Amino acid sequence: MKDLKISHKIFLLSGSILIVFSLVVAWMYLDAKRNYVQARRNEIKHVVESAWGVLDYYAGLAESKQLDSEAAKKQAIEAVRSLRFDVDNYYWINDFQPRMVMHPFSQELVGQDLSEYRDPQGKALFVEMAELCRRQGQGFIEYVWHKPGSTMPVGKVSFVKRLPQWNWIVGAGVYTDDIERNLAKVFYTTLGIFCALLLGVIVVTLIVSRQIAVPLGQAVEAMERLGNGNFDVHLGMTRRDEIGRMANAIDACVGNLRKLFETIRSM
Incomplete structure (x- = not known):
């Protein structure tokens, strides 16, 4: 030397x-990536909680007899059906059977028993959603789903939350390709x-x-x-x-x- x-x-x-300097930059990027992913997950959680608040409001109207139960459910469904975040991201509702209660794009799933429904990777996502919400009331789940405008299924991370009054599960998510982009x-x-x-x-x-x-x-x-x-x-x-x-x-x-x-x- x-x-x-x-x-x-x-x-x-x-x-x-x-x-x-390279090691510092790499660490900063990985830390920024980790923070960004966590921020996106927190964002999903917050928007689902907002939609859950809408459902909870209508469930409260039904409990207080201000609305008939079926009418309250119908109005709640229509209110959540029209909600969007990040321009075109949407919400859905399913129950614990599991059965699809509302989906703004996949109308063919509404009313269907989803216990055997699996994503392209073989995950029984709606069963796992039901088990997750039954166990802890809410949480994140990752799976693959068809993205509007895309010819191939895309990875998705979603947050789901239970509405105990009606035993519904409301959820929303973001596609991982958006995060990766x-x-x-x-x-x-x-x-x-x-x-x-x-x-x-x-x-x-x-x-x-x-x-x-x-x-x-x-x-x-x-x-x-x-x-x-x-x-x-x-x-x-x-x-x-x-x-x-x-x-x-x-x-x-x-x-x-x-x-x-x-x-x-x-x-």
Whole structure:
């Protein structure tokens, strides 16, 4: 390590800094990814709780006899059917049989027994939703579902919550490709910034290395020539840093030696 050239040491130092910086950037990205995914899950939970509040309101009207139970259910269904979040994301309602009570797009599922319904990966998602809500009242579930406008099923993460008055389950979710698309934007933005900084560090390192290693090498070469008895040395550096001061000292030393030898010869 101590025998390396100055230029190599500069590049080694810069490389070490870049490695540390890369690790920091990678950690920041992974942390941002984790926070973004958690924020999206929290958002789903909050929007489902809002829809649950609508259902709970109508269930309360039925309990207080302000509305007939069937009328309250019908109005609750229509209210939730029209709700949207993130432009086109929707809600659905199923019960614990499980049977679809309301779905704004898959009308063929409404009223159907979903106990044997499985996603393309074989998950009995509605059975798992019912078990989840029966066990803890609410929670997240991941599965694959047909996305409107897409020709292939897409991964989805949903939050479901039980309405105990009617034993309904209201749920909503976001497609994972939407999450991945937004994360890709963050990734490529981060990568672009990192590459720009990397290029800047490389350019600065090259400039600094050239400004230090080259003149320092000239000064060392001059001293080696002096050590070999060659006084035909003149660096003539105008810089005022330590290297410039060393070069001027070498030039002054050479000048004084020349004067000394001339004096000796003239005696």
